[in-house]
Amino acid sequence: MNKETTIVGVAALIIGFLIGIMVGGKFMAGSKASTSQATVQQGSGAMVNPGQASARIAELEQLVAKDPKNLQAWITLGNDYFDSNQAQKAVQAYNKALELDPKNVNVLTDQGVMFRALGFYDRALNNFEKANKLDPKHLQSLFNTGIVYAVDLKQTAKAKATFEALLQKDQTSDLARQAREMLQQLSTTK
Template sequence: MVERIMQDWLNKAWVHYIHDRYEEAFQCYVKALTISPNNIEALYGLGNIYKVKRNYTKAFELFEKVLAFSTDNEQAWNGKGATYNHMGDYQNAIKCHEKVLEINSTNINALYALGFIYRDLKNYKKAIEYFENVLAEQQGRKEEMGLNKLFSESKSTLYYLGNIYEEMENYEKAIMYYENALEMDPHDFNIWDKVGALYLKIGNDEKADYCFGRGKSKFFKDFFDHINRKVKKPKPKSTIELLKQGDEHYEKKNYNQAFRYYEKVIEFSSSNKEAWVKLGNTFCKLNNPEKAIECYEEALKLNPKSREILADLERVKKEVK
C-alpha cells in the first residue's frame, strides 16, 4: 500500500515535470521522499528541477547522492553532464556523458547530449558521429518504441543532422536529411520551408516553389481560411472530450495524434484558448517553434492578461533567436 502511494507521487511528479510545472513536480517528489527518503527516482527528479532553476549546487548534491547509492546510475551521470552543460562547462559535461557510455554504449540521452555539445563547439564531425549513432539506436529499437515514437524521435535526429550540414553549408546533404525527416512527418511545415530555402540557395527554383507551397505560410493561410469559412459545421458531442483525447496522446508522446485532436477542437471553436495553447505546446514537442509562437499569439489574443501564455510565448521566442 505504501509502495503504491509513493509510486503515485512519482507518477504525478513526472507528469507535472514533462509539462514544465516544476513547482508541482517538486512538491510531489518531496512527498515521495517523505515515504522513502533515499528513493533514487525522486532524488534524481529533484536534481533535474534544481538544474532547470539554475541552482546548480543543489542539483549536483542530489545527483551525487544518487551516485552514492549506485555509482553506475546512468541518469545521475547524465544529470551531472546536463548541469555542467547549463553552466557552460563543456569539458566536464563531456566527461560525464562519456562515463555513461562506458556503462552503456547505447544510452541515447548521452549520445544526444554529446551530439549537441560538439555541435555547439562547432566540432561538426564529432556531432555528426554521435547523432548518427542515435539514429542507429532509434532504428534498432523499432519494436520497443512503437512507430509513433520512432517516427517522432527519428525525425528530430534527422532534423538535427540537417541543421549541422546546413551550418557547414553542405546544402545537398542538409536537404537529404531534412527530406528524410519529412518522410517521417510530411506535415512538418517548418522543415518544408527550410528545404525550400536551401533549394533556392542551390538554384533549384522549381523545387523551392514546391516546398514553400507545402510550408508554414501556406499551411496557416489554408488553416485559418478553413476555420473562418462561413459553413455550418456539425459540432462534436464534446470539445472537452477531444481535448482529453489529445492530452492522452500528448502524455504518451504521440504528438502527431495529439495535434490532430487539438486541431479538431479549433476547427469547431477557433476561440478555444486552451486548444491554442495545447496546440502550441505540441508544436514545441514537434520541433516547430515558429508555429508554436503563432498558436501562443492566438491564445494571447483571446486572453491578453494570461501570464502563463505570455511566459510560454517568451520562452519559445528565446529559443528561436
C-alpha cells in the first residue's frame, strides 16, 4: 500500500503540474492579447498606452495654440497623429511645421505618407519628390515614391526605375534590401 500511495501521490503531482501549466498558459496568452490591444506602436518603436497618447496630443495641441511658431511641437504633434492613425490631423500639423520650415525633408515625407493613407497619391508623390530634390540622399522619400507607383498606381515601369535609382545610391541599407525585394516582386507579377 505504501508503494501505491506513493505512485498515486506522484501521479497527482504530475497531473496538478500539467493542469497548472495549461491554466497558466491560457492566462498568460490572454494577458498578452489584452496587452497588445491596449498599446499603440509609435514611430520610434516605443509602446504607449492610447490614453497616454491622447493626453500627450491634448498637451501638444494646447502648446501650439499658445506658441504657433514652435516647430518641434508641430512636428511632434504631427508624429503623434501619424502614430495614432489620424491622417487628416497629421497632414494639418505637418502643414503648419512646413510653413515654419519648408525644406524639412522628414516632415515632407511623413506628410506624404499621410496623403497616401488618405488616397491622395498625387500629393504624396509631390511631397516625396520635393523631399528627394531637396536632399537626393534621402532614401526614404525615394523608396516611398516607388511604393506609390508600385502599389497604388500600378505603374510598374516607374516603380522599377525608382527602386533601381535607390539601389544606385545605396546597396547596403534596409531600404536597399526592401527595394531589391520590391523589384523581385515586380518582375514576377504581370
